[in-house]
Amino acid sequence: MSKEARSLNFIEHIVEEDLTMGYTQKDLRFRFPPEPNGYLHIGHASSICLNFGLGLRYNAPVNLRFDDTNPAKEEKEYVEAIKKDVKWLGFEWDTECYASDYFQQLYDWATLLIKEGKAYVDSQSSEDIANQKGTPTEPGSESPYRNRSVDENLSLFKGMKEGEFKDGEHVLRAKIDMSSSNMLMRDPVMYRILHKAHHRTNTDWCIYPMYDWTHGESDYIEQVSHSLCTLEFLPHRELYDWFLDQVVSSNKLRPKQREFARRNLSHTVVSKRKLLQLVETGVVESWDDPRMPTISGFRRRGFTPESIKNFVDTIGIAKRENVVDVSLLDFHVREHLNKIAPRVMAVLNPLKLVLTNYDEGKEEWLNAENNPEDSSAGSRKVPFSRELYIEQEDFREEANRKFFRLKLGGEVRLKNGYIIKAESCTKDDEGNITEVQCTYDPKSKSGSGTEESLRKVKGTLHWVSIPHAITAEVRLYDRLFNDPTPDGHKDKDFMDFVNQDSLKKVIGYLEPSLKDSQIGDKVQFQRLGYFNVDQDSTPEKLVFNRTVTLRDTWAKLEQKS
Ligand code: ATP
Ligand code: MG
Numbered sequence: 001m002s003k004e005a006r007s008l009n010f011i012e013h014i015v016e017e018d019l020t021m022g023y024t025q026k027d028l029r030f031r032f033p034p035e036p037n038g039y040l041h042i043g044h045a046s047s048i049c050l051n052f053g054l055g056l057r058y059n060a061p062v063n064l065r066f067d068d069t070n071p072a073k074e075e076k077e078y079v080e081a082i083k084k085d086v087k088w089l090g091f092e093w094d095t096e097c098y099a100s101d102y103f104q105q106l107y108d109w110a111t112l113l114i115k116e117g118k119a120y121v122d123s124q125s126s127e128d129i130a131n132q133k134g135t136p137t138e139p140g141s142e143s144p145y146r147n148r149s150v151d152e153n154l155s156l157f158k159g160m161k162e163g164e165f166k167d168g169e170h171v172l173r174a175k176i177d178m179s180s181s182n183m184l185m186r187d188p189v190m191y192r193i194l195h196k197a198h199h200r201t202n203t204d205w206c207i208y209p210m211y212d213w214t215h216g217e218s219d220y221i222e223q224v225s226h227s228l229c230t231l232e233f234l235p236h237r238e239l240y241d242w243f244l245d246q247v248v249s250s251n252k253l254r255p256k257q258r259e260f261a262r263r264n265l266s267h268t269v270v271s272k273r274k275l276l277q278l279v280e281t282g283v284v285e286s287w288d289d290p291r292m293p294t295i296s297g298f299r300r301r302g303f304t305p306e307s308i309k310n311f312v313d314t315i316g317i318a319k320r321e322n323v324v325d326v327s328l329l330d331f332h333v334r335e336h337l338n339k340i341a342p343r344v345m346a347v348l349n350p351l352k353l354v355l356t357n358y359d360e361g362k363e364e365w366l367n368a369e370n371n372p373e374d375s376s377a378g379s380r381k382v383p384f385s386r387e388l389y390i391e392q393e394d395f396r397e398e399a400n401r402k403f404f405r406l407k408l409g410g411e412v413r414l415k416n417g418y419i420i421k422a423e424s425c426t427k428d429d430e431g432n433i434t435e436v437q438c439t440y441d442p443k444s445k446s447g448s449g450t451e452e453s454l455r456k457v458k459g460t461l462h463w464v465s466i467p468h469a470i471t472a473e474v475r476l477y478d479r480l481f482n483d484p485t486p487d488g489h490k491d492k493d494f495m496d497f498v499n500q501d502s503l504k505k506v507i508g509y510l511e512p513s514l515k516d517s518q519i520g521d522k523v524q525f526q527r528l529g530y531f532n533v534d535q536d537s538t539p540e541k542l543v544f545n546r547t548v549t550l551r552d553t554w555a556k557l558e559q560k561s
Pocket of ligand 1: 032033034035036042043044046047067228229230261262263264270271272273
């Protein structure tokens, strides 16, 4: 969408207002701050498009900041995956930053807070600390260690850093107000001891700063003007500001935190923790399994960056949380692939046709348009012969007048080819139809200009020539969850809603033009959907993923039920 095509979202209004209140365009700087504890999902796409979109709109830098303060959950693999996904979406960050690069600065500032009597080492267990927190309506109680002397605090904090204590033995807390109405202000923990190697700082540190202490100070160090986060951080804003108050100097820009609503997608979960559970329990094969709502999963499934960005633009930025129907995302991928994906023919559930009046051994190469939506896409040749496959669903011995496909005594057009008529069929012992004998009308060839070629019949079927067909593994995906809000049930776990039939693998028979397909190629199998060549594909064994069907089959099912 062009910059002027839509009205400003509320975050842009905030920036616009700031620009009239003393900020200049040069003051603007944004960041996208993922924690590298998993792969990015479709919810993150909203945050990426918001932050990088602001960067583009105001010609301002956007940092990619890894919020890497918890070595127990974070890995380099995730850092690399996140960078790849942001790039694939088409965005360029200004600086690649890591919260871990600020560990020393954060430590120095924490020491300063201790000296000013604004932080103390608490030696209670985490349970005791939690028990003293109070409730939203009752104040908390003070820790017996709250009034330790500055010297004792300094020496204990140094000891924490130098590895003199075990995990959990002490924490550093900010000394704010145990009776604040905002429970987050009741002496929040700033540091904990964790003897765990970090993917970047290795064993340099055995104390790690908490999110609230780290985030605002990182924004300040990078001079981020607008620090945008999701709504659950609204109550943290007061603490974000308190921590900034302790360090901001008057000649530097003071970041502001503003909140927007998390985006949820129906029929799936968007939480790295839950997605990790799907990977670890083997419900899916990997983070980039094409059924996953991860950006890498969508990429592998055949989605384009354009379709994801258009989806994100359509849903916009909101102040309240809601669930967006996944069919809207499907709509956007269909819309884009319709423009760019060449049309080809493939049969996934084959039924053999024999054209009894077509010469044995004869073949013709028929002209086929690549994309009716794109005149520059050109055309190709598809082979035609006496023996063809069509889909089993496209033939019935008998059917009513509304069945526009092939039935005994009825006619259909074979796409790009001839009109055929079904004369008889053969069955096996169980009564399954194994072959249909047809005749073809030699004068009805598509595009030949004869009167017969213009003759209208109700149905057009896709097909492939059996002797020319190539085979491929075709992976058909269904929704990963049977419920619209799998994690929205109090009495049930989201794992209870996993759809056991979300992946079906079949052998497809494809027109030979697909022989040299490359990983990532996108095509429309006519009448079946859009497909993408999977990364498992090799020249010896092609593998296709169905990205999306041509129409929304679920909407129909749900209307019926
Ligand atoms: P998760 O629970 O999936 O780990 P998170 O918020 O902890 O999510 P982060 O890596 O901290 O994940 O997120 C990076 C940025 O993306 C944050 O600013 C966060 O607010 C934003 N974000 C995360 N999930 C969503 C979502 N569903 N919709 C919009 N923004 C999101
Ligand atoms: Mg998180």
